[in-house]
Each structure stands twice: as C-alpha cells, then as structure tokens.
Amino acid sequence: MTEAKMKNIAVIGFGNIGTGVVELLYRKGIAGLKLVRVVDTDLEKKRPITLPADYLSRDWREAVSDPGIDVVVELIGGIEPARTIQIAALQKGKDVVTANKKLLAREGQNIFQMAANLDRRLGFRAAFVGCHSLIHEFRQAGTAAKKFRRIHAILNGTSNYILSTMTREGKTFEEALKEAQAKGFAEADPSDDIDGLDTANKVRILLALIANSYQRAGDFPVEGIRDISAQDIRYAGELGYSVKLVGVIEPKDGVFYVSVRPALVPQISLLGSIDGAYNGTETEDEYGVVSGLVAPGAGTYPTADAVIKDLLDIAEGRPMPMPDSARPLALGSGEKEERRYYLRFSVVDQAGVLARICNIFWNYNISIAAVIQKEATSKDFVPVVITTHLAREGDMMTAITEVDKLPVVKARTKVIRILA
Amino acid sequence: MTEAKMKNIAVIGFGNIGTGVVELLYRKGIAGLKLVRVVDTDLEKKRPITLPADYLSRDWREAVSDPGIDVVVELIGGIEPARTIQIAALQKGKDVVTANKKLLAREGQNIFQMAANLDRRLGFRAAFVGCHSLIHEFRQAGTAAKKFRRIHAILNGTSNYILSTMTREGKTFEEALKEAQAKGFAEADPSDDIDGLDTANKVRILLALIANSYQRAGDFPVEGIRDISAQDIRYAGELGYSVKLVGVIEPKDGVFYVSVRPALVPQISLLGSIDGAYNGTETEDEYGVVSGLVAPGAGTYPTADAVIKDLLDIAEGRPMPMPDSARPLALGSGEKEERRYYLRFSVVDQAGVLARICNIFWNYNISIAAVIQKEATSKDFVPVVITTHLAREGDMMTAITEVDKLPVVKARTKVIRILA
Numbered sequence: 001m002t003e004a005k006m007k008n009i010a011v012i013g014f015g016n017i018g019t020g021v022v023e024l025l026y027r028k029g030i031a032g033l034k035l036v037r038v039v040d041t042d043l044e045k046k047r048p049i050t051l052p053a054d055y056l057s058r059d060w061r062e063a064v065s066d067p068g069i070d071v072v073v074e075l076i077g078g079i080e081p082a083r084t085i086q087i088a089a090l091q092k093g094k095d096v097v098t099a100n101k102k103l104l105a106r107e108g109q110n111i112f113q114m115a116a117n118l119d120r121r122l123g124f125r126a127a128f129v130g131c132h133s134l135i136h137e138f139r140q141a142g143t144a145a146k147k148f149r150r151i152h153a154i155l156n157g158t159s160n161y162i163l164s165t166m167t168r169e170g171k172t173f174e175e176a177l178k179e180a181q182a183k184g185f186a187e188a189d190p191s192d193d194i195d196g197l198d199t200a201n202k203v204r205i206l207l208a209l210i211a212n213s214y215q216r217a218g219d220f221p222v223e224g225i226r227d228i229s230a231q232d233i234r235y236a237g238e239l240g241y242s243v244k245l246v247g248v249i250e251p252k253d254g255v256f257y258v259s260v261r262p263a264l265v266p267q268i269s270l271l272g273s274i275d276g277a278y279n280g281t282e283t284e285d286e287y288g289v290v291s292g293l294v295a296p297g298a299g300t301y302p303t304a305d306a307v308i309k310d311l312l313d314i315a316e317g318r319p320m321p322m323p324d325s326a327r328p329l330a331l332g333s334g335e336k337e338e339r340r341y342y343l344r345f346s347v348v349d350q351a352g353v354l355a356r357i358c359n360i361f362w363n364y365n366i367s368i369a370a371v372i373q374k375e376a377t378s379k380d381f382v383p384v385v386i387t388t389h390l391a392r393e394g395d396m397m398t399a400i401t402e403v404d405k406l407p408v409v410k411a412r413t414k415v416i417r418i419l420a
Numbered sequence: 421m422t423e424a425k426m427k428n429i430a431v432i433g434f435g436n437i438g439t440g441v442v443e444l445l446y447r448k449g450i451a452g453l454k455l456v457r458v459v460d461t462d463l464e465k466k467r468p469i470t471l472p473a474d475y476l477s478r479d480w481r482e483a484v485s486d487p488g489i490d491v492v493v494e495l496i497g498g499i500e501p502a503r504t505i506q507i508a509a510l511q512k513g514k515d516v517v518t519a520n521k522k523l524l525a526r527e528g529q530n531i532f533q534m535a536a537n538l539d540r541r542l543g544f545r546a547a548f549v550g551c552h553s554l555i556h557e558f559r560q561a562g563t564a565a566k567k568f569r570r571i572h573a574i575l576n577g578t579s580n581y582i583l584s585t586m587t588r589e590g591k592t593f594e595e596a597l598k599e600a601q602a603k604g605f606a607e608a609d610p611s612d613d614i615d616g617l618d619t620a621n622k623v624r625i626l627l628a629l630i631a632n633s634y635q636r637a638g639d640f641p642v643e644g645i646r647d648i649s650a651q652d653i654r655y656a657g658e659l660g661y662s663v664k665l666v667g668v669i670e671p672k673d674g675v676f677y678v679s680v681r682p683a684l685v686p687q688i689s690l691l692g693s694i695d696g697a698y699n700g701t702e703t704e705d706e707y708g709v710v711s712g713l714v715a716p717g718a719g720t721y722p723t724a725d726a727v728i729k730d731l732l733d734i735a736e737g738r739p740m741p742m743p744d745s746a747r748p749l750a751l752g753s754g755e756k757e758e759r760r761y762y763l764r765f766s767v768v769d770q771a772g773v774l775a776r777i778c779n780i781f782w783n784y785n786i787s788i789a790a791v792i793q794k795e796a797t798s799k800d801f802v803p804v805v806i807t808t809h810l811a812r813e814g815d816m817m818t819a820i821t822e823v824d825k826l827p828v829v830k831a832r833t834k835v836i837r838i839l840a
Contacts, residue, residue, distance in 0.1 A: 133553065268662075270714050273693040278710075287721045290698075292714035294690050301707045 006034055007315045010063040012085060013075035014040035017099055017126070019047055020304030021073060026051065030308060032315035037063045064088045071314055073307060074098040083107055090120045097310040099126035099303055102192075105201035108323075112214035116324040123310025123320055128202060130155060130279020130297035132306045137283075138209040139321030147286035148210065151249040152265075152419055155202045157277035157297035158193035159225050159245040161185040163233070164275050167242060172230050185277050195224035196245060196260045203247040203260055210249060211256065213327040220258040220331055228262055232344060232414060235372060235385045236264050241342070242272040246419060255332040264342050264418040270294065271419075335394040340369065340418035345384045345403065346411035349376040353408045354384060360402050361388070364395040381410040387418065426454055427735045430483040432505060433495035434460035437519055437546070439467055440724030441493060446471065450728060452735040457483045484508045491734055493727060494518040503527055510540045517730040519546035519723055522612075525621035528743075532634035536744035543730025543740055548622060550575060550699020550717035552726045557703075558629040559741030567706035568630065571669040572685075572839055575622045577697035577717035578613035579645050579665040581605045583653070584695050587662060592650050605697050615644035616665060616680045623667040623680055630669060631676065633747040640678040640751055648682055652764060652834060655792060655805045656684050661762070662692040666839060675752040684762050684838040690714065691839075755814040760789070760838035765804045765823065766831035769796040773828045774804060780822050781808070784815040801830040807838065 009025060011018050018038070025035040027049060039057045063069060064085060072089035074096060076082050082103050087110075089096050096115070098104070104111065104124055115122040125132035131153060138151075154160050158180060165176040177194065180186035192198045200222045207217055225245050236243050241264035250257040265271040270292035274280040279297030284290045296302045313320055347353045354373065361368065369387045376382040388396070400413050429445060431438050438458070445455040447469060459477045483489055484505060492509040494516060496502050502523050507530075509516050516535070518524070524531065524544055535542040545552035551573060558571075574580050578600060585596040597614065600606035612618045620642045627637055645665050656663050661684035670677040685691040690712035694700040699717030704710045716722045733740055767773045774793065781788065789807045796802040808816070820833050 268687055268693045268695070270690070270693055273688045273690055275688070289716050289719070289722055290714075291716070292712075294710075294712035296709050296711070299709070302709055 005032055005315060007032060007070045007311065008034050008036045008068055009071050009073060009311065010037040010039065010066070010069045011035065011073045011075065012039040012060050012063060013077070014038050014043075014047065015075065016300045017303045017307070018075045019049060020300040021075065021307050022051065023049055024304055024308055030312070033308070033311050036069060037066070039063050060085050061088075064092055064094070069094060071095045071097060071311060073311070074100060075307075077102065079103055079106065083111075086111055087114065090114050090118055090122075093118070093120070095121040095123070095314050097123040097126070097307055097314070099124070099307065101127035101198070101201045101205060105204040108205060108208055109214050109216045112208065112323050113326070115322065116214070121314050121320045122322050123307075123313065124205070124322075125310050126303050126306040127205060128155075129299070129302045129306050130157070130295045131281040131293055132309070133295070134281060134283070134293060135209060135321045138206055139212065139323075148249075148251060149284045149286060149288070151206065151210070151247075151281065151283050152271060153203075153247045153281040154244050154271055154274050154279050155247050155297065156193050156196075156199045156245060157279060158186045158190060159196075159199070160274060160279070160297075161277045162194065163225060163228065163243055163245065166228070166230060166233050167237065170230060170234070173226060173228060194226055196222045199245060199247050199260045203249060203258060206247075207249055207256060207258060207329070208323040209321060210251070211327060211329045212323050212325050213329040214323045215326055215329045217256070217258070217329045218331050221261060221334065222259070223261045225262055227414075229414075231383065232342075232416065235344065236342065237267070238372060239264075239342075239370060239387060240267055241265060241418065242267050243416065244271055244274070246271065248419070252332065255330045257332045257334065257337055259334065262416055264416055264420075266420050269420070335392070337393045338390045339393060340390055340420065341388045341396055342416040342418055343386045343388070343400070344414040345386070345409060346381045346413070347384055348380075348408045348410060349382040350408065356406060356408065357384070357386075357403055360399050364391070364399040366391040366395060366399055425452055425735060427452060427490045427731065428454050428456045428488055429491050429493060429731065430457040430459065430486070430489045431455065431493045431495060432459040432480050432483060433497070434458050434463075434467065435495065436720045437723045437727070438495045439469060440720040441495065441727050442471065443469055444724055444728055450732070453728070453731050456489060457486070459483050480505050481508075484512055484514070489514060491515045491517060491731060493731070494520060495727075497522065499523055499526065503531075506531055507534065510534050510538055510542075513538070513540070515541040515543070515734050517543040517546070517727055517734070519544070519727065521547035521618070521621045521625060525624040528625060528628055529634050529636045532628065532743050533746070535742065536634070541734050541740045542742050543727075543733060544625070544742070545730050546723050546726040547625060548575075549719070549722045549726050550577070550715050551701040551713055552729070553715070554701060554703070554713060555629060555741045558626055559632065559743075568669075568671060569704040569706060569708070571626065571630070571701065571703050572691060573623075573667045573701040574664050574691055574694050574699050575667050575717065576613050576616075576619045576665060577699060578606045578610060579616075579619070580694060580699070580717070581697045582614065583645060583648065583663055583665065586648070586650060586653050587657065590650060590654070593646060593648060614646055616642045619665060619667045619680045623669060623678060626667075627669055627676060627678060627749070628743040629741060630671070631747065631749045632743050632745050633749040634743045635746050635749045637676070637678070637749045638751050641681060641754065642679070643681045645682055647834075649834075651803065652762075652836065655764065656762065657687070658792060659684075659762075659790060659807060660687055661685060661838065662687050663836065664691055664694070666691065668839070672752065675750045677752045677754065677757055679754065682836055684836055684840075686840050689840070755812070757813045758810045759813060760810055760840065761808045761816055762836040762838055763806045763808070763820070764834040765806070765829060766801045766833070767804055768828045768830060769802045770828065776826060776828065777804070777806075777823055780819050784811070784819040786811040786815060786819055
C-alpha cells in the first residue's frame, strides 16, 4: 500500500461503536487507514482504550474543516447534529461512513443525492450489521444485474430477542421486554425497536438500494410486536410456526410491495430458526434461487467491523453500494397481495359460531387450511384459531370486518400473516 | 470499461454449467468479458444455445495455446484432461477459472503453487456454490485478518436431499436415494456424494484457504450417510435434532481439527433447517460471533453465476482468494476432542442391561443427558438410545468398544456426534 493511498480518518462519537472502531484502527492497525482524530463532547468518561491527547477533540467542526482529514466516521446517531456533520463533511469533499439508519431513512433523499452529486462516497454497512455482506448484491439489483423476487428479513435484534424469549420460556410480552432490558438487549425506551420503526428504517434504506433511487418512497404498513400475545406464540408453535418481526420487500412489475409486520414463518426454516438477538435475511432471485444469511444484528465488534469494511472500500477505491439516481420509486398497495393468514377469533362458546365464520369466508373465496378449537376454559369466550390458504388481502380484511361485527365475536380478531 | 481491460475467455466443457456460462457471456453480455472460444469434444449435441461456428472447437490445445485468450474456464471436471488443461493454461500465462473441486482437492498442492509462482489467478468459487460468497473471508483467515473458531458446513446437496427425504417422509436410505436419482438430485453412481468424498474435497480446499497453505494436509476422518437408518432419524427427531452430513474445521492452537461425518444438529438451527439440495455454512469467529449462510449447492445458474464472479474479479483486477504459501499445515487427532454423542445400542430385553452400560460410561467419566427406551417389539433385541454430555472422543470410543463386547449387546452400537 503506497503512502499516497493512505486515508486519514476522523471518528465522531466515542461511544461503544466508536471505541470498537478506535480499537481496530489505533490498537490493531489496518493498512491504508490512519486514525487522526476522535471527537466526543465527553472526553472524561472512562473508556477501555486511552488515546494520546492530540487525537482528541470536543468539536466536530474542527475535524470536518480539517483539510488533512479524508474520511469522517459519524457514530453519534440520531438526527442532529449527525445530519449537519454528514452534510458538512460531504461539502468539504470528504467521504462519510456511518451506522446511522435513522438519519439515512429520514434524510436519505438529500444525503444520498448530495453524495452522488459531489461524487463522494457514503458507506453505511454498519447500519445493516445483520446483512451488510449482502448490500453489494442489493445495490446490483438497482442496475438490473440481479433481480429479486422477494426479500424477507429479520432486521431488529431486540424484537427477535423478545419473541424468542416468549417462545422459549412461555413469557408474556411485558415479562420478555423486562428481561431484555435487564440484559441490555433493549433500551429503556424500546419503542423504536418493538414498534417496528428501526426495522422500517432499515427496510427503507434497503429499498433505496434495490431500486437504486434516493427518491423518498411513500409510506408502507409498519406494525410492531407489542400486541403479540403468549397464546398466539403457543398456537403458532402447535401449527409448526415461529412468530417473527419481518421486513418484506417484493418487487413485481416495477412496483415494490413493502411492509414491516409480525409474521408466522415455519419453525424449521432459515427465519424460523433465528434465535435471540440475531438478524436473518432470506432472498429469492429472479431464477427462484433462495439464499439466506444469519448474522448478529448489533454489537460493538460486528458493527466496528462493518465500519472498517467501508473504510477499506474507500481506501482501496472500490465502488460503494449506494443509491445514486432519482428513478421514480412506486410502492404497491397490499389490496391484491395474496398471503396465507393466521386468525385468532374470540367467540362465545355456542353451537354454530364456527359455521357462521366459515360462511363469511366462503363468500370471499377464502379457504381454511387448519382449525384449532380447544374446550372452553372461560365463560366469556373461547379462542378459535384458523389458518387459511392463499387469500387476497382486500378480501381478507373485508371478511374480518364482517366477522368482527357478529354478536358472537367478543374481541377484535387477531390477524397475522403467514410467510411460507 | 476501456477496451484494454477486456478479457478474452475460452470455455472448455460445453455441458450444463458451460451452457449456463455461455448463456451469460454470449447471450446476456457482461461488460469487460468477451467470449471467444467454446471447446467440447461433442459439438453435435443439441443445446439450448447455438453459437456461430467460429466460436467452436473440439481441441482444447488450440484454445490454450491461442495468445489472444486471457482466461481459460475449465468446466469438464474430473482429473484428466482437466489437470493437463489447467497446468498448460497457467504455463501459457493465462488465468484459470474452474468448478473442479475433485482436481483441486487432489492436485491443489501443484496447481495452487504453480499459479502463485507464475503470478496467475485461479478462480474456484464455482467449486463452492453453496458458500462461495464466504471464500474471501476464509482466505483472510490465512493472513490472520480474521480468525475462526469453527466452521460447520453442509456442502453436499445430494446427501442433504436424501437425509431431508428420509426425515420428511420416513423413507429408508435406499428409497430416498432412488427418489433422488429419479429426480436428478443424485447420479447413477452416487458414491462421491453419499460417501462424503465430495464434502471432503470441498473441506480440503476450504482448509487450504483458511490456513493459506497449498501444502497437502494429511488425511482426516470421512464418513458418509449410507449407514444412517430411518430409526436414527426418527429418534433424533424425538430428541429435537436433525441428522446432517457436516464438514467440520476447528482451528485450535495452530492445529486444525477436521472431519466429515453425519452429525445431529438442533432442528431449529441454521444447519438443522437446511432442507433438500441446499447447502449451509455456520461459522464462529474469534470473538464468538456466529454467522450463517444458506444457498443452493449446485445448479446451472448458481454455478455459472459463481464462474462469472471469478471472471469479473480477474477483469477488474481484484485480489483472488487462493492459498499462495507453503506454510506447514497440521491436523490434530480427534482423541481429545470433546463432543456430545448420540448412541443407539441394540441390547437384549432383560433387567440390568442399562445399568451395565451406565457403569462402563461411569468408568470413563461419560455422563448421560437423555435416554429413550421403548417397549420391545422384537424378541431378539430392543434399541436403547442415549445422548451424552460432553465426552472426550478417546474415552467414548474405548467405552463403546467395551459395551460392544457385552454378551447382552447384539449389534454394533451406532455412534453419531452431536454438534450443538
């Protein structure tokens, strides 16, 4: 590696991930990459690694305006000042590496476009620790080199940890969330993770890559896992399924069908076997070839490793996978999507109830694959679980609305899609 | 892409894979790669793609000695004339791309060494269709950039297809093999696949990559799946395991512990969920990070795609993952390896038999995790299945030899390792 190619790096944000990156760049040392500045507002905090004082700074402006710095690694997260830092760095002619999926999901249109227009590189593998080894392939899809039929992905370790605990230990959502918080797998305010927002951010960036468009796509359905009950997980298990929070991208005839929702996947399948805080991705290409990947979705070392991979791409002049065009990006409505469904009805325990539900389904061409009805343990109502064959989403939703109006139905029917 | 970088390609072997490669290079067209010659001894055969006559030749010597050809793609397989073709191409200053794992496993020491000495590139992703996206990482392990604790891999689609069919449909090995042959998932002579030889060839090449050594490693244990019975698969299922043919590479203190054997893996795990003709790889790195990959292990399109990836690496001047040193490569003996075991004893149905077995285990510090003994259905003997906690291989083998000498034991005890 010639000295000419050596890249000078500033790391902004000296938290867990920043410490991991500093560890690799400064202590281990990586050819072609030279750490020259580390910025954090808090330099007093005790950290596992001590840097000489001349590396340290409290002011990101100083790093971003230093002409000796080639690449700015933004690891503070959130919207501001991360947004201002990234934009300033690009405008000063620097390349940027980041783990900030929230910012790229919200402001990607501006930031990707600016990077493309200024011919700068923007690395964000670290925003996709669980599937970063696929992002080159995802980007190729945007140039027609590779077409996908579907991408189904578990992208949030916290949710998967909670669902795994509920499944393994029969815990309720609240108990499993508390355990995840106690063990450091969930934050004090876990809503980004458990309400599907973090998964949705990642799906939005993946979509930009696959479509090769930094145009902001419209909204798509996002549901989290707060309403997944222990009994749904138990019934799913009896039927051979695991409940997972799945990001779905399915391109069809130039339109993208996108959602983030809890789903039933077969227990013995790639996504079904993903346990704890892991992430997993299942893709099917245009030839029907299905491939899968399982990897940790977070953690200091895997995230820092992803940052280093981006830095090496920059140092060695490899093309970066980033959306660099403004192609229009259309999302399809789910109305006509065909899925299988898991339905849990709460009905009064009397003759003819199942028949009435089945009659409504019959009217909408929905056929039933399996039924579980156990003997009643409550006087108020009894759960009836039905799985269906493929049905159109529009038909299903209309049918459920009708079912829920029946006087024998005592609570809103629980609807979970089956991906299989 | 400038004309100067354009690579002229000769494809030798116009069978299924060759047809796939020609389809991509000639019909689809790929920037930087120009198909100029296709060689096969049989040019009369009907093929899904027709090439102009001036592309075709029956004589590989003509292609290999043509100074206008930059890369020779050898897709005829087997030892000769593939070996002579590859060596002649390297000596003529050409790069080589191949899917030939048998040749590289047997002659890798000469061929890799020759490629390294002549500064030529040798691409063999297509020999690892099921995990080719990992071979860069495997090669990095040989330069200490990345260390693995273990690689457990299902690398043979035929065996996995047969084991999956036995599991799903309760078939015997013979029935499942016949079905695989009828459906084209197994060859008329299936021994390379079902006796573990194909997996062993792939493991040997992976080992060369991970150790970054083209020195031929010594022999390691290789067992196939012929002796896996329907009842073992059934018992494994009752205990929550799938039976898989697994290649194992575990580096420890500079020594590699390597084997190819049937193994029990948890049903709900990456390897346990791999169904049909798929391949899967589970790796654990030095930080304890476990990652997994599932992909088709064969097929015209996935294999041709892997060939194209190698050709693009060559055209675009990227470093190729190949072993390029003669570092000594030591294999460890399994004697002291600690594993869990599945054991099926065939014993006479009388009092005290289980106690006698347990006493022998006790003497060797082997402790029992689970027992299944069902009521006898035969007068001759009854199966007793035991799983153990971790035990040293040496102890286990000695204990089994003692058990098998007991007069109440009526057949050799079936031993399958548990990887979990």
